[in-house]
Amino acid sequence: MKTSKDLFLIPKLLMITAGTWELELVGSSELKKKFYKVYSIIMFVAYHTSHVSFSIKFIELLGGDSIEKVVESASMIIIVFLLAIKMALCRRKQMTEVLDNAIKKKNTLLNDENGFSQKIYSGYFRYALIINISLTAWSFFVGLFLTVGGSFDYFKPSKDLTLNYTVKELKPLHVLLWYPFDQEEYYGLVIFYEFFSILFSDLYNSCLQSLLNTMMIQIAADLKILQYNFRSVGSGKETAYEDFKRCAKRYQEVIVHTTELNKALRYTLLIEYVVSSIMLASILVQILSGKKAIFNTFYFGILAFQWCLLAWNANEIKQQSEKLAMSIYESNWYEHTKPTNQLAFITVLRTRRPLYLTIGPFGEMSINTAISTLKLAYSYVSIMS
Structure with a gap:
């Protein structure tokens, strides 16, 4: 019995929606594939025009008197550009091949007759589904809070009590973007583009x-x-060796896959580590100073949550690989033949080097990494205070 649950369901749906899915759309006609290719190009161009707009606006603000707006514009540029860089790293051919290999082999370990492997897989499937939906919902909530949360004041006139008549103020903007037209005259288009750029960044x-x-x-x-x-692994002399050999071969495949994934992700994780450290600290300073406290609290929460989640899942790889030696010891190894035990001994020796992902050239990704990031952010806030 094999499970039909697709572990990559949510990532695939999100990437197809964003136009970033690089693998073949299985089961789609040639017309649909061509349409998706055009859609992908249009979405890519539409989103990345915001980078130009952010940059021009930043240059404009440099000549002004508001240091606060310059800092806000600079932080937005850093966010959108680094997000684009990380996505570009994940769309490289190396990462695409690793993803393709992962999807093709997602059921290779689900062949036991009693269904216990399916039960394990189903548990991880539910876990992946919960965290992916939670992260997506929280990310979009933060974006909607920024764009929609303040929209109630967009068309609200202010009352000048000294003159005793209503004065129409300039409509506020929540995103510092440059536009090649009058923002007041085409305010609807401005709001739409704000909404698009923020929610597409969330996507x-x-x-x-x-x-x-x-x-x-x-x-x-x-x-x-x-x-x-x-x-x-059974204790039968005829089947034990073949069963153990098959398990050892699968373990070797997992080692190769983890190594390839680490090569593809290490610099993405490095950027994530650096950006998370800086952003968590800067947002915490803004919260303590009372600037957009509610929005920044939600934003701080999603950044901390997604970084800790990455560290937790990376740490889980190391933890599970370290338990392999004990699982071999808990088998009926004392009833096996000499060749089987020799193979078991070699496998145990290999498990003494646990699998893990690295943050560029700066060591492994683990729970301690997430804790050190939070400590770094706290230290920065303490110094600024």
Whole structure:
């Protein structure tokens, strides 16, 4: 019995919606594939025009007197450009090949007869579904809060009590973008583009986070299933060696896949680490100073949550790989033949080097990494205070 649950369901849907899905659309006609290609190009161009608009606006503000707006504009430029860089790194051929390999082999460890492997896989599937939906919903909520939350004041006139008549103020903007036309005259178009650029940034972020987390969760699930398979190797002289050999081969495939994933993600994780450290600190300073306190609190929450979640899932890979040796010990190894035990001994020696993902060249990604990021943000706030 094999499970039909697709671990990559949410990442695939998000990436197709954003036009960033690089793999073949299985089951689609040639016309649909061509249409999606055109759609992907249009969405790419439409979104990346905001980078030009952000940059021009930043240059304009440099000649003004508002340092606060210059800092706000600079932070927005950093966010959108780094988000685009991270997405570009995840769309490279190397990452696309790793993703394609992961999707094709997602059921290779689900062949046991009693269905226990399917039960493990289903548990990780539910976990992936919950965190991906939660991250996406929270990310879009923050974007909607920024664009819609203040829209009630857009068309509200202010009352000048000294003159005793109503004065129409300039309509406020929540995103510092440059437009080649009068913003007051075409205010509807301005609001639409604000809405589009912010929510598409949320979509990009959701694509990235769901993809990274799901890739890590799949490896952890594979290792968990391998533990069960090693533990369940039969004691029969004829079948034990072949069963153990098959498990060892699958373990080697997981090692290769994890190594390739690490090569594809290490610089993406490095950027995520640096950006998270800076953004968490700067947003915390803004919260303490009372600037957009409600929005910044939600924004701080999503940044901290998604970074800690990445660290947790990366740490899970290491934890599950370290448990493989114990699962082999818990099998009926004392009833196996000498060749089987020799193979078991070699496999145990390999498990002494646990699998893990790295943050560029700066060490492994783990729970301690997330904690150090939060400590760094706290230290920065303490100094600024």
